[in-house]
Amino acid sequence: MFWKGRNLYILLAFVLLAMFASSILTLTIVGPYSLAEPGQSVSGGKTGTGSFTPQELKKLTTTYELIQNQYLHETDRTKVINGAISGMLGSLEDPYTTYMDQKEAQQFNDMLNSTFQGIGAEVSLEEGRVKVVSPIKGSPADKAGIRTNDIILSVNGEKLDGLSLSEAVMKIRGTKGSQAKLQVMRAGAEPIEIVVVRDDIPIETVLSEMIDGQVGKIEIREFVQNTAKNFKDQLKALEDQGMKALVIDVRNDPGGMLQAVVEMLEPFVPKGKPIVQVEDRNGQREQTVSKGSTKPYPIAVLINNGSASASEIMAGALQEAAGAKLVGEKTYGKGTVQVTYQQELGDGSNIKMTVMKWLTPNGNWVHQKGIAPDVAVEQPPYYKASPMSKKTTLKYDMLGDDVKNLQLMLDGLGFPPGRTDGYFGDKTTQAVKSFQSQHGLTANGEVDVKTAQTLEDAITKQIRNPESDLQLKAAVDEMKKAIK
Amino acid sequence: MFWKGRNLYILLAFVLLAMFASSILTLTIVGPYSLAEPGQSVSGGKTGTGSFTPQELKKLTTTYELIQNQYLHETDRTKVINGAISGMLGSLEDPYTTYMDQKEAQQFNDMLNSTFQGIGAEVSLEEGRVKVVSPIKGSPADKAGIRTNDIILSVNGEKLDGLSLSEAVMKIRGTKGSQAKLQVMRAGAEPIEIVVVRDDIPIETVLSEMIDGQVGKIEIREFVQNTAKNFKDQLKALEDQGMKALVIDVRNDPGGMLQAVVEMLEPFVPKGKPIVQVEDRNGQREQTVSKGSTKPYPIAVLINNGSASASEIMAGALQEAAGAKLVGEKTYGKGTVQVTYQQELGDGSNIKMTVMKWLTPNGNWVHQKGIAPDVAVEQPPYYKASPMSKKTTLKYDMLGDDVKNLQLMLDGLGFPPGRTDGYFGDKTTQAVKSFQSQHGLTANGEVDVKTAQTLEDAITKQIRNPESDLQLKAAVDEMKKAIK
Numbered sequence: 001m002f003w004k005g006r007n008l009y010i011l012l013a014f015v016l017l018a019m020f021a022s023s024i025l026t027l028t029i030v031g032p033y034s035l036a037e038p039g040q041s042v043s044g045g046k047t048g049t050g051s052f053t054p055q056e057l058k059k060l061t062t063t064y065e066l067i068q069n070q071y072l073h074e075t076d077r078t079k080v081i082n083g084a085i086s087g088m089l090g091s092l093e094d095p096y097t098t099y100m101d102q103k104e105a106q107q108f109n110d111m112l113n114s115t116f117q118g119i120g121a122e123v124s125l126e127e128g129r130v131k132v133v134s135p136i137k138g139s140p141a142d143k144a145g146i147r148t149n150d151i152i153l154s155v156n157g158e159k160l161d162g163l164s165l166s167e168a169v170m171k172i173r174g175t176k177g178s179q180a181k182l183q184v185m186r187a188g189a190e191p192i193e194i195v196v197v198r199d200d201i202p203i204e205t206v207l208s209e210m211i212d213g214q215v216g217k218i219e220i221r222e223f224v225q226n227t228a229k230n231f232k233d234q235l236k237a238l239e240d241q242g243m244k245a246l247v248i249d250v251r252n253d254p255g256g257m258l259q260a261v262v263e264m265l266e267p268f269v270p271k272g273k274p275i276v277q278v279e280d281r282n283g284q285r286e287q288t289v290s291k292g293s294t295k296p297y298p299i300a301v302l303i304n305n306g307s308a309s310a311s312e313i314m315a316g317a318l319q320e321a322a323g324a325k326l327v328g329e330k331t332y333g334k335g336t337v338q339v340t341y342q343q344e345l346g347d348g349s350n351i352k353m354t355v356m357k358w359l360t361p362n363g364n365w366v367h368q369k370g371i372a373p374d375v376a377v378e379q380p381p382y383y384k385a386s387p388m389s390k391k392t393t394l395k396y397d398m399l400g401d402d403v404k405n406l407q408l409m410l411d412g413l414g415f416p417p418g419r420t421d422g423y424f425g426d427k428t429t430q431a432v433k434s435f436q437s438q439h440g441l442t443a444n445g446e447v448d449v450k451t452a453q454t455l456e457d458a459i460t461k462q463i464r465n466p467e468s469d470l471q472l473k474a475a476v477d478e479m480k481k482a483i484k
Numbered sequence: 485m486f487w488k489g490r491n492l493y494i495l496l497a498f499v500l501l502a503m504f505a506s507s508i509l510t511l512t513i514v515g516p517y518s519l520a521e522p523g524q525s526v527s528g529g530k531t532g533t534g535s536f537t538p539q540e541l542k543k544l545t546t547t548y549e550l551i552q553n554q555y556l557h558e559t560d561r562t563k564v565i566n567g568a569i570s571g572m573l574g575s576l577e578d579p580y581t582t583y584m585d586q587k588e589a590q591q592f593n594d595m596l597n598s599t600f601q602g603i604g605a606e607v608s609l610e611e612g613r614v615k616v617v618s619p620i621k622g623s624p625a626d627k628a629g630i631r632t633n634d635i636i637l638s639v640n641g642e643k644l645d646g647l648s649l650s651e652a653v654m655k656i657r658g659t660k661g662s663q664a665k666l667q668v669m670r671a672g673a674e675p676i677e678i679v680v681v682r683d684d685i686p687i688e689t690v691l692s693e694m695i696d697g698q699v700g701k702i703e704i705r706e707f708v709q710n711t712a713k714n715f716k717d718q719l720k721a722l723e724d725q726g727m728k729a730l731v732i733d734v735r736n737d738p739g740g741m742l743q744a745v746v747e748m749l750e751p752f753v754p755k756g757k758p759i760v761q762v763e764d765r766n767g768q769r770e771q772t773v774s775k776g777s778t779k780p781y782p783i784a785v786l787i788n789n790g791s792a793s794a795s796e797i798m799a800g801a802l803q804e805a806a807g808a809k810l811v812g813e814k815t816y817g818k819g820t821v822q823v824t825y826q827q828e829l830g831d832g833s834n835i836k837m838t839v840m841k842w843l844t845p846n847g848n849w850v851h852q853k854g855i856a857p858d859v860a861v862e863q864p865p866y867y868k869a870s871p872m873s874k875k876t877t878l879k880y881d882m883l884g885d886d887v888k889n890l891q892l893m894l895d896g897l898g899f900p901p902g903r904t905d906g907y908f909g910d911k912t913t914q915a916v917k918s919f920q921s922q923h924g925l926t927a928n929g930e931v932d933v934k935t936a937q938t939l940e941d942a943i944t945k946q947i948r949n950p951e952s953d954l955q956l957k958a959a960v961d962e963m964k965k966a967i968k
Contacts, residue, residue: 050548050549050552050553051545051548051549052544052545052548052565055831056561056565058830059565059569059829059830059831060536060544060565060568060569060572061535061536062825062828062829063569063572063573063583063829063835064534064535064536064572065534065535066825066828066835066837067572067573067576067837068534069534070823070825070837070839071576071578071581071765071837071838071839072578072764072765072820072838072839072840072841073576073578073765074765075575075576077540079575080572080575080576081536081540081543081544081572082575083571083572083573083574083575083576084544084568084569084571084572084575085543085544085547085568085571086571087567087568087569087570087571087572087574088544088547088548088551088564088565088567088568088571089547089551089567090567090571091559091563091564091566091567091568092551092555092557092559092564092567094555094556094557097555099547280556281555281556281557281558336556339554341546341550341554344546344550345543345546345547346542346543347539347543351547351550353550353551353554353555354555354556355554355555355556356556357556397907399883399905399906399907421883422883423881423883423907
C-alpha cells in the first residue's frame with residue numbers, strides 16, 4: 001500500500017514519544033567524534049574548579065542525614081542520590097540535560113540502536129482496549145500468529161483494562177527471551193491464549209517511495225544507528241530508478257545522533273563547504289567541512305513544528321548549502337548538542353549533557369527560533385481533531401471540546417457543520433444526519449458511541465489518504481515545477 | 485463595618501498564598517516542644533545509617549564536576565548545590581518537605597511571626613492596574629497619605645504595568661527602613677509622588693464579632709505567633725459580653741504552628757482528655773493531654789476544602805472532645821507535622837521536613853481524607869465565578885469560559901441567564917439587558933468592558949453581603965437552635 005508508512009508512523013511515534021519523552025529530543029554524540037572531542041576542545045578553555053567545597057559538602061551531608069534519621073518514612077538511598085543528581089542537573093534549567101537511571105539509560109541506548117525488546121506488534125487504544133494495528137513482519141508476534149485487529153486483554157495474567165497506551169505497551173514489552181502469555185480476543189470468539197517469546201525488534205527509520213514515476217520521497221523518522229546507511233541505500237535505489245527530484249520528509253522527526261545527519265548530508269553539500277558548525281562553551285567554533293559533491297536534481301525538505309535537532313541540521317544545510325526548498329511549517333528550534341556520560345557514572349545510569357551549540361553552514365543559531373519554510377503550508381484543520389470522549393451522546397444545543405472535535409471531523413469529511421467553535425447548532429445536526437445516512441446509521445442527528453466511532457474511522461481513513469497531505473502535495477508540486 | 489473582615493481576608497489570602505504557596509500549608513514545631521523532641525523520640529528508634537557511601541559521593545562528585553567542566557554555560561555553584569538539596573528532598577515525594585533558600589526562609593519566618601516588611605496597604609489588580617483597597621491603620625502607607633482607590637503606577641521608577649498582583653506586591657515590599665517612591669494616580673488628577681518608608685507590618689490572624697447579640701464568631705486566618713494570645717483575648721471579650729454560643733471559622737485557613745492550636749484548644753477539651761496525638765517514624769504514639777476544662781456554650785466550626793493542618797486539628801478536637809458541630813465542606817486532609825532545620829544548615833537557608841503524623845483525640849488519621857462536616861453546606865455557585873478576560877465583547881451565540889462566568893454572575897445577581905454552561909443564548913441576552921437597564925448602561929444585551937466591570941463590581945458587593953454566606957448562616961442557625 002502506498003501510504004502505510006505514514007499510518008504506521010503516527011502510531012509508532014506515539015508509542016516512542018510516550019516512552020522516551022524526556023530523551024528522544026536530542027542531538028547526541030556517541031563515542032569519539034571528529035568535530036569536538038569532549039575531553040579536549042570543550043574543557044580546554046576556562047573551566048570550573050571541580051569538586052565540592054567543604055561547606056557545600058557539609059550542607060549536602062546534613063540534608064542526607066536528616067532524611068536518613070528524621071524523615072517520617074524510611075527511604076530508598078538510591079532514589080535520594082538520584083534525586084540529588086537530577087536536582088543538580090535540573091538547576092541548569094536546560095531541558096536537554098538530564099539524568100537517566102539504569103532503565104531509562106537502557107531505553108535511550110535501545111532508541112539510538114533503533115531497536116527495542118518486545119513482541120513486535122504496533123498497537124493502538126480503541127475504546128479503552130488494546131488493539132493490534134499490525135504485527136511487524138517476521139517479528140515474534142507475527143510468527144506466533146497475532147493478527148491485525150486482535151484485542152489483547154491481558155499479559156501474563158495482568159489485565160490491560162484501564163491502562164493508558166504507553167502503560168499497556170510497557171506491560172507487553174520485556175527483555176529478549178522472556179515469555180509474554182497474551183489473552184487475545186478475536187472477532188467475537190472466546191478469548192484464546194497466545195504465547196510470544198520476546199526478541200530484539202528493529203525499528204525502521206527510513207522509508208522511501210517514488211511518486212508519479214519521477215519524484216523520489218524519503219521519510220526520516222529519527223537519526224539513529226543505521227539511519228545513514230539505510231538513507232544512502234534507498235537514495236541510490238531511487239536514483240537508479242531515474243528519480244528527477246527528491247523530497248525529504250523530516251516532519252515530526254525529533255532528531256537523534258549528530259554523526260548520522262552529518263554522514264547523510266555529505267553527498268549533498270559541495271566539497272569544501274561546511275555541513276554544520278559547532279561552538280563550545282568558550283565561543284570557539286569548528287566547522288565540519290564536506291568532502292562530498294552535489295546532486296544534479298532539485299530537492300525539497302518537508303518540515304513542521306515537530307522537526308527538531310538533527311532534522312533542523314538537515315533542513316538548514318540543504319537550504320543554505322544545496323539550494324533546497326523548505327516546505328511546510330516552522331521547525332522546533334533546538335540548537336544544542338548533547339554528550340552522554342555513562343561510563344563516568346559507572347553503574348549503568350547515564351547523564352546526557354548539553355556541551356555545544358550547533359550552527360547552520362552560514363553560522364545561524366536556530367535555537368528557540370526554528371527555521372521558517374520557503375513555502376508555508378498548513379495541514380487541513382481536521383489533522384488536529386482529537387478522538388471524542390464518547391462519555392455522552394452529543395446532540396443539539398450541547399457545547400464543549402467533544403463537539404468541537406466532532407465539527408472538525410464533519411468539516412473534513414465534507415459535511416459542513418455551520419460552525420467549528422464547539423456549539424452544536426442546527427447545521428451541525430444536519431451534517432450529522434447526512435453523515436449517518438451515507439454510512440447506514442439511523443439519521444437522527446445525534447452522536448452516540450457508534451456514530452462517533454464511525455466518524456473517527458472515516459476521518460482516520462481520510463488522513464491516510466495521500467490527497468489530504470497538503471504539505472506533501474505542495475512539495476511535489478514545487479519539484480515538478482523545478483523539473484520542467 | 486460588620487463584614488470588612490472577610491473582604492480583607494480574601495485579598496490578604498491571595499497575596500499571602502502567592503508568596504508562600506509552598507510553605508504556608510504547614511504544621512510546624514518551632515523550638516523545643518513537649519510532644520516530641522526531634523532530637524529524642526524521633527531519632528530514638530531505628531534510624532538510617534547517615535552519611536554518603538564512597539560510591540554515592542563519587543556519583544555526586546562526578547555530576548558536579550561534569551557541570552563545572554563540560555556544561556555549555558557557566559553555572560552558579562550555589563544554585564547547583566541548592567538543586568541537589570531540593571532534589572534529595574523532592575525524591576521523598578512529600579509536598580511538605582521542602583528546602584527554602586535564605587530569602588524563602590526569611591519569608592517563612594516572617595509568616596510564622598505574623599509580620600512582613602512593606603508599606604502596609606492591601607492592594608488588588610483591576611484592569612491590569614494596582615489599586616489600593618485600604619491602607620492598614622497606622623501603617624507607613626497610612627501615615628504617608630496613601631488612600632483607598634489610589635492607583636500605584638510605579639515603585640522607585642519601575643513601572644507595575646503588566647505585572648501580576650504578586651509580582652507587583654514583591655516590588656512594593658522591601659526591607660524595613662528602605663524607601664518606596666510611589667507614583668500614584670488619584671481620581672483623574674495628574675500622578676503624584678508619595679515616599680513611604682517601609683516597616684514591619686503586623687498581620688491580624690484573629691477577627692471576632694458578636695452576631696445578633698448572642699452568637700460569638702471568631703475567624704482564624706492562620707495559626708502563628710500571637711494567634712493563641714489574640715484568640716484567648718477575643719474569646720474572653722465575647723464571653724464577657726454574654727455570648728451564648730460560639731462559631732469558630734477556619735475556612736481557607738492553611739494552618740501554621742502546632743503549639744498555637746494546642747494552646748487554643750486547651751480551654752475546650754475536658755481535663756485528662758487528649759487534645760491531639762502524634763505518631764513518630766517508629767509508630768510510637770504520644771498524647772497531649774488537656775489540663776483545661778470545658779465551656780458551657782454550644783460550639784460550631786466552619787470548615788471548607790481550604791481548612792488544613794492546624795485547622796483540622798482544631799475541627800477534629802472540638803468535634804470529638806468538645807461536642808462541636810462542623811458546618812460547611814470537607815477539610816483539606818493534611819495529617820503530618822513538620823520540623824524546621826535552619827540552624828543545622830548554618831547559612832540562613834532552611835529545611836522543613838515531615839517527621840510525625842498527628843491524630844485526632846480518638847486516634848483518627850485524616851491525611852488525604854479530610855474531615856467531613858456534620859452539616860454539609862456549599863456556598864452559592866457564583867462564589868466560584870472568575871473575573872472575565874474582557875478581551876472581546878461577549879454577545880449572542882458566543883461560547884466559552886468567559887460566557888460561563890458571565891452566566892454565574894448574572895444568576896447570582898438575580899438575572900436568570902437561562903443556562904450556565906457557557907453558551908450565550910436568548911435568555912442570557914435578556915438577562916444582560918435587564919442588568920444593564922438597572923445599572924444605567926445602554927441595554928443592548930452585549931457585554932463590553934464597561935458592562936463586565938459593572939457586573940464584577942456588583943458580584944463582589946454581593947459576595948461581601950453577609951446574607952450570601954450560606955455556610956455562616958447555617959452555623960448561626962445551628963447555634964440558635966442549640967441555645968433554645
